[in-house]
Amino acid sequence: MTNRRSVKSGDDDAADAHERGRDYLGQPQVDRLLVAAKKGRHGVRDHLLLLMMFRHGLRVSEAIALRREHIDLLQSRLWVARLKNGLSVEHPVAGDELRAIKRWLARRDDDLPWLFVSERRQPLTRQAVNYVIKAAGARAGLGHVHPHMLRHSCGFALANRKHDLRLIQDWLGHRDPRHTAHYTRTAATRFDGLW
Numbered sequence: 181m182t183n184r185r186s187v188k189s190g191d192d193d194a195a196d197a198h199e200r201g202r203d204y205l206g207q208p209q210v211d212r213l214l215v216a217a218k219k220g221r222h223g224v225r226d227h228l229l230l231l232m233m234f235r236h237g238l239r240v241s242e243a244i245a246l247r248r249e250h251i252d253l254l255q256s257r258l259w260v261a262r263l264k265n266g267l268s269v270e271h272p273v274a275g276d277e278l279r280a281i282k283r284w285l286a287r288r289d290d291d292l293p294w295l296f297v298s299e300r301r302q303p304l305t306r307q308a309v310n311y312v313i314k315a316a317g318a319r320a321g322l323g324h325v326h327p328h329m330l331r332h333s334c335g336f337a338l339a340n341r342k343h344d345l346r347l348i349q350d351w352l353g354h355r356d357p358r359h360t361a362h363y364t365r366t367a368a369t370r371f372d373g374l375w
Contacts, residue, residue, distance in 0.1 A: 204332035207340075209322055210234055216320035217312070222299070224287055226312045228280045229296055229304075230330065236260055236271055237334035237352045240327045244304045246295040251281060266353030335360065339367035 205213065214234075217226040233243050241263050250259040256273045273281070284295075294303040309327055317325030331352070338348045349360040 204329055204336045205322070205325070206333075207337060209320070210330075210333055210337075212320040213313075213316050213322060213325065217316040219319055220312065220315060222312075224280075224284050225296060226316065228277075228284045229309065229312065230316060231277055231280055232258075233327065233330040234334055234337075235274065235277060237331045239263060239331060240306050240309045243327075244294075244296060244306065244309060247293045248285075248295055249293065251295065253278070253282065260353065262353035265355060267350060267355060269350060269353065271351070332363075335363035336367065339363040340369045342367075342369055 214227055214230055217223065217230045220226045229243060232238060232246070233240075236258065238246075238260070242261065245261065245263075246258075250261070251257075251273070252259075256275075256278050258271045258273050259268070260271050261268045288297075290297070290301055292301060296304045298304055298308060313325055313327050313330070317323065335348055335352055338351060343351075345357060345360055345364045348363055349357050352360060354360045
């Protein structure tokens, strides 16, 4: 008998994504993670970082590449420059997120272009983001949490809100709908009202 998890072709990965372990957080876990992020040494920054990674489905590289000029505070908009040949789009920014952005920017006394900076006034590194998320996950009692879980959590949250595949695809910047399909295929709300 063949172990289906050992198959590594691209089509099988997309089709059998539901067979992997749960690699996302539900809304209650995301909420706990965000509260825990506030309790860190750089709580205002870290909370905003995790909130934006979740809400906009940002990869680590996309999050650390965010610049102040990508945010339009007056229009409550964020320019999301996707990597991996993804579709770059403008996203709306919700009220709580806008307030968190303003709180973080009010604490800053520099004119550096990056949105997320270290105490050494450099853009955050991938390693720093990994550490922030791992530490917040531990404080929240969530076990091992890694950055890409926030992107997956975004996709599953949107699917559970019954948004269609195409909208989620565009939000996450996927060019190929196969990369988005596992969010809608395994969404719990897909089966609501079946019985």
